[in-house]
Amino acid sequence: MCRGGTDSGLPRHGGGRLVSRAMPDTKHCPNCGGTLQDFRKVTATEESFIAGRVGIKDAPGYWRCANGGCLWVQPYFNQAKGFSLPESFR
Numbered sequence: 839m840c841r842g843g844t845d846s847g848l849p850r851h852g853g854g855r856l857v858s859r860a861m862p863d864t865k866h867c868p869n870c871g872g873t874l875q876d877f878r879k880v881t882a883t884e885e886s887f888i889a890g891r892v893g894i895k896d897a898p899g900y901w902r903c904a905n906g907g908c909l910w911v912q913p914y915f916n917q918a919k920g921f922s923l924p925e926s927f928r
């Protein structure tokens with residue numbers, strides 16, 4: 839009788855994080871010393887602040903460093919246009 843095949847009751851790690859809404863991506867974050875960090879799309883609140891800095895048409899393309907408490911945001915492919923959000927976003 840075949841019960842479970844190759845999956846011999848081992849707990850599966852790594853598949854539990856919610857990734858269906860917005861796929862996280864990794865980028866080098868200048869605020870984190872240039873290390874590779876997870877990035878996520880900015881929230882509506884963050885986006886409206888960013889719109890006040892870079893314009894409403896560019897803001898939706900911004901991503902934020904997901905390294906707890908980091909304030910760095912940037913367009914997906916353009917680190918040169920990134921900046922740090924104010925402390926109130928921490």
Ligand SMILES: [Zn+2]
Nearest residue numbers: 867870903908
């Ligand atoms: Zn960072």
